[in-house]
Amino acid sequence: xxxxxxxxxxxxxxxxxxxxxxxxxxxxxxxxxxxxxxxxxxxxxxxxxxxxxxxxxxxxxxxxxxxxxxxxxxxxxxxxxxxxxxxxxxxxxxxxxxxxxxxxxxxxxxxxxxxxxxxxxxxxxxxxxxxxxxxxxxxxxxxxxxxxxxxxxxxxxxxxxxxxxxxxxxxxxxxxxxxxxxxxxxxxxxxxxxxxxxxxxxxxxxxxxxxxxxxxxxxxxxxxxxxxxxxxxxxxxxxxxxxxxxxxxxxxxxxxxxxxxxxxxxxxxxxxxxxxxxxxxxxxxxxxxxxxxxxxxxxxxxxxxxxxxxxxxxxxxxxxxxxxxxxxxxxxxxxxxxxxxxxxxxxxxxxxxxxxxxxxxxxxxxxxxxxxxxxxxxxxxxxxxxxxxxxxxxxxxxxxxxxxxxxxxxxxxxxxxxxxxxxxxxxxxxxxxxxxxxxxxxxxxxxxxxxxxxxxxxxxxxxxxxxxxxxxxxxxxxxxxxxxxxxxxxx
Amino acid sequence: xxxxxxxxxxxxxxxxxxxxxxxxxxxxxxxxxxxxxxxxxxxxxxxxxxxxxxxxxxxxxxxxxxxxxxxxxxxxxxxxxxxxxx
Numbered sequence: 001x002x003x004x005x006x007x008x009x010x011x012x013x014x015x016x017x018x019x020x021x022x023x024x025x026x027x028x029x030x031x032x033x034x035x036x037x038x039x040x041x042x043x044x045x046x047x048x049x050x051x052x053x054x055x056x057x058x059x060x061x062x063x064x065x066x067x068x069x070x071x072x073x074x075x076x077x078x079x080x081x082x083x084x085x086x087x088x089x090x091x092x093x094x095x096x097x098x099x100x101x102x103x104x105x106x107x108x109x110x111x112x113x114x115x116x117x118x119x120x121x122x123x124x125x126x127x128x129x130x131x132x133x134x135x136x137x138x139x140x141x142x143x144x145x146x147x148x149x150x151x152x153x154x155x156x157x158x159x160x161x162x163x164x165x166x167x168x169x170x171x172x173x174x175x176x177x178x179x180x181x182x183x184x185x186x187x188x189x190x191x192x193x194x195x196x197x198x199x200x201x202x203x204x205x206x207x208x209x210x211x212x213x214x215x216x217x218x219x220x221x222x223x224x225x226x227x228x229x230x231x232x233x234x235x236x237x238x239x240x241x242x243x244x245x246x247x248x249x250x251x252x253x254x255x256x257x258x259x260x261x262x263x264x265x266x267x268x269x270x271x272x273x274x275x276x277x278x279x280x281x282x283x284x285x286x287x288x289x290x291x292x293x294x295x296x297x298x299x300x301x302x303x304x305x306x307x308x309x310x311x312x313x314x315x316x317x318x319x320x321x322x323x324x325x326x327x328x329x330x331x332x333x334x335x336x337x338x339x340x341x342x343x344x345x346x347x348x349x350x351x352x353x354x355x356x357x358x359x360x361x362x363x364x365x366x367x368x369x370x371x372x373x374x375x376x377x378x379x380x381x382x383x384x385x386x387x388x389x390x391x392x393x394x395x396x397x398x399x400x401x402x403x404x405x406x407x408x409x410x411x412x413x414x415x416x417x418x419x420x421x422x423x424x425x426x427x428x429x430x431x432x433x434x435x436x437x438x439x440x441x442x443x444x445x446x447x448x449x450x451x452x453x454x455x456x457x458x459x460x461x462x463x464x465x466x467x468x469x470x471x472x473x474x475x476x477x478x479x480x481x482x483x484x485x486x487x488x489x490x491x
Numbered sequence: 492x493x494x495x496x497x498x499x500x501x502x503x504x505x506x507x508x509x510x511x512x513x514x515x516x517x518x519x520x521x522x523x524x525x526x527x528x529x530x531x532x533x534x535x536x537x538x539x540x541x542x543x544x545x546x547x548x549x550x551x552x553x554x555x556x557x558x559x560x561x562x563x564x565x566x567x568x569x570x571x572x573x574x575x576x577x
Contacts, residue, residue: 143576
């Protein structure tokens with residue numbers, strides 16, 4: 001049986017300062033510092049890669065020397081369990097570990113609101129900073145929106161690569177964010193007025209370790225941030241950042257289901273694209289959705305054909321084995337929307353313009369061009385593309401695109417400060433909120449406490465689902481001090 | 492348990508398009524109902540109202556784009572340069 005698909009998203013936001021001396025690294029630091037000054041005490045991210053007691057199960061308390069903390073770039077942990085930091089000249093937010101795709105949507109939306117609050121805090125300090133939830137600047141520079149999924153270590157990596165690639169190549173028709181123009185070097189200007197994905201122009205390999213150059217469709221980073229003997233974390237770099245909540249749900253929910261099927265060896269080997277790198281670009285460059293790609297067995301299929309087969313298999317899998325691995329509510333909702341989007345794309349596309357980002361954006365671009373008689377290369381159309389992702393309330397176009405929402409605004413608001421209750425992020429977030437001065441550092445798989453005496457104490461969290469509210473909620477409520485807590489944790 | 496909108500008929504439907512879809516599903520429901528042949532005109536009326544509504548909605552959307560689009564789009568697009576990331 002597939003293990004729980006604990007998951008999360010890391011988003012690098014585009015950032016722009018006004019003025020000729022704009023430095024994106026400094027701007028990103030200013031943005032985050034402004035937010036932290038306005039909201040909470042800072043707790044540093046802990047870069048120490050050592051895992052004392054690598055085979056520890058659940059909680060054990062180890063003594064440790066002070067970890068080395070890198071301080072030159074802002075890097076912090078929030079009380080909702082997320083990480084907020086400067087990465088590659090962009091502000092980046094990693095959601096806390098979530099149990100379901102619906103929770104990922106909630107924390108992804110909270111991330112957007114954290115960026116908006118940061119922009120307001122920076123403005124109050126006199127700096128106008130513009131942030132965009134997109135993945136390229138239209139000039140060949142790309143930055144990522146990565147997903148992470150927990151998988152059983154025993155699943156052969158070769159099987160994952162063989163079976164998931166068709167989904168990664170084709171899922172963009174369902175969850176792509178859309179882009180005016182092309183940034184692929186082999187495409188002549190004007191050849192691709194509009195394409196499905198922000199990211200597809202930037203993939204050059206089928207499999208590999210890179211994330212910033214020669215980007216691979218399947219990334220091989222093996223850094224589980226949990227017990228490496230039991231788990232791997234599949235790091236997915238092929239996706240676009242979504243403005244549509246439904247798109248985020250389906251992006252993460254459908255992918256989690258496909259990975260659960262692969263883990264259970266229930267997907268099969270027959271759905272393999274012959275040339276994935278060429279195919280991902282060809283599919284993105286064809287918003288008519290009619291172009292076929294060659295499969296390894298000689299068939300030709302459209303991306304929608306591939307998604308239809310995956311959807312049918314996922315539906316059958318859910319009926320036979322249930323949705324425990326991805327969460328019953330989130331899994332069934334993701335399946336419903338996946339089905340509805342695939343049907344809409346194959347029929348009247350306007351029906352899904354309120355949930356599919358690339359369709360919503362395409363409708364704006366085409367209707368605007370028609371109203372004003374604009375050529376495809378007109379800068380106003382690229383401005384619509386950029387402003388679709390603009391997080392300024394007075395400039396953003398996604399918020400005007402009549403997109404459907406899934407999460408109640410009060411749920412988004414609470415996710416800005418409150419951690420998920422059903423993963424170890426609960427322990428991280430609650431400790432930070434309760435003892436901000438005594439948690440000296442944190443990372444995904446441990447917390448470091450400074451009790452005012454030598455030495456620092458590290459609490460490893462090698463199990464992503466332990467440390468949830470059911471397991472440690474009462475313990476945290478009853479502990480008056482971190483010393484209390486550590487005394488109770490040390491069995 | 493999160494409160495969420497279901498794809499059809501449940502929870503809060505947001506946006507005019509959602510309204511159009513609701514009308515369309517009502518229309519499908521009417522067609523499959525036994526009294527279908529009694530009121531064929533009202534089906535067409537629903538469709539026409541839906542498509543007028545869609546057009547009006549897109550017109551509103553385009554007005555909003557005109558309002559919020561960067562006044563110097565060309566400069567904005569030209570100056571939008573990011574460092575590559577992951």
